[in-house]
Amino acid sequence: METTAVKRQLEIKETDSVVIRFSGDSGDGMQLTGMQFTDTTAILGNDLSTFPEFPAEIRAPAGTLAGVSGFQVHFGSKEIFTPGDKYDVLVAMNAAALKADLKNLREHGVIIVNTAGFDERNLKLAQYPEGAHPLDDGSLDHYRLYKLDISRLTKDSMDGLEVSAKDVDRAKNMFVLGLLFWMFERSVSNTEKFIQEKFSKKPLIQDANIRALRAGFNYGETAEIFTTRYHVAKAKMPPGVYRNITGNQALAIGLIAAGEKSGLPVFLGSYPITPASDILHELSRYKANGVRTFQAEDEISAITSAIGASYGGALAVTTTAGPGLALKTEAMGFATMLEIPLVIIDVQRGGPSTGLPTRTEQADLMMAMFGRHGEAPLPIVAVATPADCFETIYEACRITLEHMTPVIVLSDGYIANGSEPWKFPAESDLKSITVHFTTENNNPSGGTFLSYKRNDQLVRPWVKPGTRGLEHRIGGLEKQHETGNVSYDPANHERMVKIRAEKVEKIADSIPPAKVDSGREGAKVCVLGWGSTYGSIKGAVTELIAEGHDVAHIHLRHLNPFPKNLGDILRGFGKVLIPEINNGQLVQLIRAKYLIPAVPLNKIMGLPFATTEIKSTIKEML
Amino acid sequence: MSAPLSTEKLTPKDFASSQEVKWCPGCGDYSILKQVQTVFPELEVEREKFVIVSGIGCSSRFPYYMETYGMHSIHGRAFAVASGLKATNPDLHVWVVTGDGDALSIGGNHFIHLMRRNFDIKVMMFNNQIYGLTKGQYSPTSEKGKQTKSTPYGSIDEPFNPAELALGAKASFVARTLDRDPKHMQAMIRRSHEHKGTSFLEIYQNCPVFNDAAFFPFTDRETRKEESLFVEDGMPLIFGQNDEKGIKLDGLTPVVVDLNSSGVSRDDLWIHKEGDKTKAGILARFFEQPGHHGLPRPFGVFYSEVRACYEDDLDQQIEHSRNTKGKIPLSKILSGDRTWVIAD
Numbered sequence: 021m022e023t024t025a026v027k028r029q030l031e032i033k034e035t036d037s038v039v040i041r042f043s044g045d046s047g048d049g050m051q052l053t054g055m056q057f058t059d060t061t062a063i064l065g066n067d068l069s070t071f072p073e074f075p076a077e078i079r080a081p082a083g084t085l086a087g088v089s090g091f092q093v094h095f096g097s098k099e100i101f102t103p104g105d106k107y108d109v110l111v112a113m114n115a116a117a118l119k120a121d122l123k124n125l126r127e128h129g130v131i132i133v134n135t136a137g138f139d140e141r142n143l144k145l146a147q148y149p150e151g152a153h154p155l156d157d158g159s160l161d162h163y164r165l166y167k168l169d170i171s172r173l174t175k176d177s178m179d180g181l182e183v184s185a186k187d188v189d190r191a192k193n194m195f196v197l198g199l200l201f202w203m204f205e206r207s208v209s210n211t212e213k214f215i216q217e218k219f220s221k222k223p224l225i226q227d228a229n230i231r232a233l234r235a236g237f238n239y240g241e242t243a244e245i246f247t248t249r250y251h252v253a254k255a256k257m258p259p260g261v262y263r264n265i266t267g268n269q270a271l272a273i274g275l276i277a278a279g280e281k282s283g284l285p286v287f288l289g290s291y292p293i294t295p296a297s298d299i300l301h302e303l304s305r306y307k308a309n310g311v312r313t314f315q316a317e318d319e320i321s322a323i324t325s326a327i328g329a330s331y332g333g334a335l336a337v338t339t340t341a342g343p344g345l346a347l348k349t350e351a352m353g354f355a356t357m358l359e360i361p362l363v364i365i366d367v368q369r370g371g372p373s374t375g376l377p378t379r380t381e382q383a384d385l386m387m388a389m390f391g392r393h394g395e396a397p398l399p400i401v402a403v404a405t406p407a408d409c410f411e412t413i414y415e416a417c418r419i420t421l422e423h424m425t426p427v428i429v430l431s432d433g434y435i436a437n438g439s440e441p442w443k444f445p446a447e448s449d450l451k452s453i454t455v456h457f458t459t460e461n462n463n464p465s466g467g468t469f470l471s472y473k474r475n476d477q478l479v480r481p482w483v484k485p486g487t488r489g490l491e492h493r494i495g496g497l498e499k500q501h502e503t504g505n506v507s508y509d510p511a512n513h514e515r516m517v518k519i520r521a522e523k524v525e526k527i528a529d530s531i532p533p534a535k536v537d538s539g540r541e542g543a544k545v546c547v548l549g550w551g552s553t554y555g556s557i558k559g560a561v562t563e564l565i566a567e568g569h570d571v572a573h574i575h576l577r578h579l580n581p582f583p584k585n586l587g588d589i590l591r592g593f594g595k596v597l598i599p600e601i602n603n604g605q606l607v608q609l610i611r612a613k614y615l616i617p618a619v620p621l622n623k624i625m626g627l628p629f630a631t632t633e634i635k636s637t638i639k640e641m642l
Numbered sequence: 643m644s645a646p647l648s649t650e651k652l653t654p655k656d657f658a659s660s661q662e663v664k665w666c667p668g669c670g671d672y673s674i675l676k677q678v679q680t681v682f683p684e685l686e687v688e689r690e691k692f693v694i695v696s697g698i699g700c701s702s703r704f705p706y707y708m709e710t711y712g713m714h715s716i717h718g719r720a721f722a723v724a725s726g727l728k729a730t731n732p733d734l735h736v737w738v739v740t741g742d743g744d745a746l747s748i749g750g751n752h753f754i755h756l757m758r759r760n761f762d763i764k765v766m767m768f769n770n771q772i773y774g775l776t777k778g779q780y781s782p783t784s785e786k787g788k789q790t791k792s793t794p795y796g797s798i799d800e801p802f803n804p805a806e807l808a809l810g811a812k813a814s815f816v817a818r819t820l821d822r823d824p825k826h827m828q829a830m831i832r833r834s835h836e837h838k839g840t841s842f843l844e845i846y847q848n849c850p851v852f853n854d855a856a857f858f859p860f861t862d863r864e865t866r867k868e869e870s871l872f873v874e875d876g877m878p879l880i881f882g883q884n885d886e887k888g889i890k891l892d893g894l895t896p897v898v899v900d901l902n903s904s905g906v907s908r909d910d911l912w913i914h915k916e917g918d919k920t921k922a923g924i925l926a927r928f929f930e931q932p933g934h935h936g937l938p939r940p941f942g943v944f945y946s947e948v949r950a951c952y953e954d955d956l957d958q959q960i961e962h963s964r965n966t967k968g969k970i971p972l973s974k975i976l977s978g979d980r981t982w983v984i985a986d
Contacts, residue, residue: 059980065982125882257984259983259986261981277976306975308967311967314726314729318751321721321725321751321752324715324716324722324723324726324752327723328722328723328727328728333715351719447976486690486733486734488688488690490690491711493712495715496714506661593965
């Protein structure tokens with residue numbers, strides 16, 4: 021299809037990266053459109069990063085600002101770190117979409133609008149002032165505006181097809197997708213295959229969608245409106261086999277991999293909550309692999325059922341978001357006392373309370389650090405990108421199983437739904453995870469089994485109930501050292517508190533030292549990050565280094581304990597900047613622990629940092 | 643049920659842990675502990691297969707005194723802990739020991755959901771109608787008007803009737819017994835064990851310190867025949883000092899009849915059937931305060947049905963998936979459905 025004769029002077033523009041924002045009503049299928057564009061783009065060999073953004077309401081009233089759903093994809097021939105600060109192309113399916121998303125379109129960017137979504141009713145729903153018409157009043161003159169009646173064009177493409185008006189309307193996103201495929205020199209074949217599979221039982225709908233897709237492509241080709249096509253060459257990515265992956269998928273897959281490599285059945289106790297539910301959905305598909313998912317009656321049951329499963333010898337996991345983590349805190353303290361493995365995943369979202377369920381935030385770090393009564397330290401790891409979720413959750417499973425302690429994994433909404441190409445590991449590349457179940461009495465004098473006798477890592481034995489001769493009781497009351505019997509002895513309590521803390525500290529022996537991700541040790545400014553700020557920081561620091569500045573980037577996976585060398589390496593820099601999507605949390609931990617005058621950079625808008633925001637702050641510090 | 647591997651017969655002593663029992667003198671919990679230690683050896687289960695999970699409260703210290711696997715968990719959550727354990731270890735014999743506050747106040751949500759899911763878990767709820775460990779506040783089963791430290795003017799809460807609640811939550815086995823009737827309690831413990839599915843056994847238990855004698859009318863020689871009704875499958879509902887009273891159903895209303903004077907014969911009485919859920923509901927709602935001389939308080943197995951257990955259905959789904967789809971190789975899970983190659 022791409023080889024039809026060129027009828028006009030077409031400019032082919034070479035560019036190294038493009039950001040497209042698909043924006044429309046919740047019912048317009050923008051997420052699907054974005055994902056299809058992403059799939060084809062990934063297969064073509066571009067590096068990319070995506071950012072789906074949708075309202076908390078499932079279907080807010082059609083045409084309103086509250087109902088706008090967007091999908092942003094950034095792809096290029098160079099390394100792509102973020103979904104992009106400003107977009108080059110904005111697709112707006114209605115007036116509300118234009119109004120909501122115009123602000124981040126770059127100067128002279130392309131706007132493609134569906135004029136059918138700009139009638140008087142739509143303009144009113146989008147809260148444009150009476151009589152205003154943004155498509156005709158010149159307000160968009162400094163953009164390249166393409167006005168298409170996509171609804172009509174889609175309908176025309178179905179001539180002679182017996183499909184309902186509703187189905188015609190629902191196919192208009194495919195017209196847009198086809199047009200964008202044409203514009204960026206992408207084939208429609210991958211999406212055609214997708215449509216064939218998706219609607220294999222509904223041939224008419226299948227036909228309608230494929231027609232719309234092709235019509236969109238051909239429209240670009242034949243209608244003499246578009247004068248430019250864009251060529252984005254393949255990215256120079258490390259050779260290998262890739263797939264596209266979201267953060268939540270990578271967490272689920274990582275858990276399955278850790279289960280297989282440790283030889284343990286995976287048990288997930290979970291209560292549905294945005295934006296963590298997809299982990300539950302994904303894991304529930306793997307029954308054939310023995311994965312047991314338990315949709316509990318509440319967050320507390322979710323974690324305590326996981327505690328029961330862990331007690332029974334499973335790789336036990338609970339997944340949640342901020343409000344759920346708050347409900348789990350007592351049980352987290354309990355698991356700390358029991359000293360059993362447990363992976364607690366918190367996909368952070370805007371808080372406090374119900375907050376911003378579909379928006380991102382990094383504001384649960386302090387809760388993860390200190391959110392339990394009593395002295396109850398727990399190891400914490402944080403994921404940096406969607407693909408990084410795999411390695412990080414695998415590391416969390418290693419820690420929990422080898423050190424017999426609950427582990428908190430911090431992700432966030434931005435990573436959970438965002439996606440990127442992933443050069444996935446071969447099964448044989450995965451490190452083994454050692455699990456040892458005790459079956460013999462460990463009491464040298466031959467007396468009762470000592471359930472809290474520790475090894476040199478201060479780790480106590482894991483005994484499966486059902487093991488003959490090792491019957492013992494555990495619980496939330498303070499334990500006597502070694503015997504595990506209930507003890508109210510003052511000196512014993514202090515000793516046990518210190519032992520539990522030291523046990524967590526000892527995990528630092530088995531984690532890699534902190535090192536610069538970009539730049540050099542001792543640089544003028546070091547940007548220290550954790551979690552989903554990775555891409556924005558990386559982008560900013562890389563650009564500044566290219567511009568000749570002395571800047572470095574360190575990104576922490578392990579937030580408790582910190583890598584052993586962190587204090588030393590940080591002290592070697594001129595200044596330390598800590599950007600966070602919160603009101604300053606890691607910065608407090610770093611200042612308190614290392615007495616370094618680290619500088620905070622905070623954004624609390626439910627949105628990730630733009631690269632430029634970080635870049636300009638660094639420049640001020642240089 | 644698997645027979646013990648050991649040829650040695652277990653005895654009650656084998657189930658007593660080394661820990662000193664620390665309930666108050668005269669506490670009904672002692673009797674329950676004794677009956678459990680008496681019955682467990684007779685169940686032909688290897689000792690290491692027993693796991694007793696408890697919550698918080700006086701009753702929840704129970705696991706410490708049993709030489710089995712045990713977990714003293716957190717307040718109200720024993721049901722959920724036990725569910726996770728049973729979901730991953732169907733071969734274990736999982737018992738939950740809880741109290742009226744633990745099960746019905748803070749753990750109320752987990753309680754009802756355990757009943758409907760029907761894990762093969764045995765629940766013994768010690769009901770003393772008071773908060774003991776926190777020193778004497780009214781509980782969700784305390785009678786209305788109860789004067790306690792937190793209700794000096796009398797409680798204004800309507801109490802739960804645990805058996806009724808359990809039935810409403812779709813329990814597959816509901817029974818009631820008392821601490822002061824060892825033989826009956828032993829029989830009920832045995833029945834709980836034999837039931838496949840969640841069994842809910844409510845045990846009236848005396849708290850001599852904060853709510854002494856709450857259940858004495860059901861056991862005292864002078865009153866018990868009038869106040870208590872012991873039901874048995876296939877037997878008519880009969881009580882009274884000389885077994886002279888019977889209960890028959892007038893439509894859906896239970897009526898007490900005098901077998902000597904009313905002309906009603908034993909054959910006309912309500913015959914208890916453990917599988918009849920409608921009648922079990924009526925029976926469970928016999929809940930008048932002792933001394934009313936109306937309907938007596940029933941004891942025994944109110945309801946028992948065989949229904950699929952959660953863990954069995956879960957195993958079956960896994961089995962079915964394996965047989966139809968086959969275990970997905972890890973390499974396939976890692977790669978997903980769509981991959982592409984970046985060449986050198």
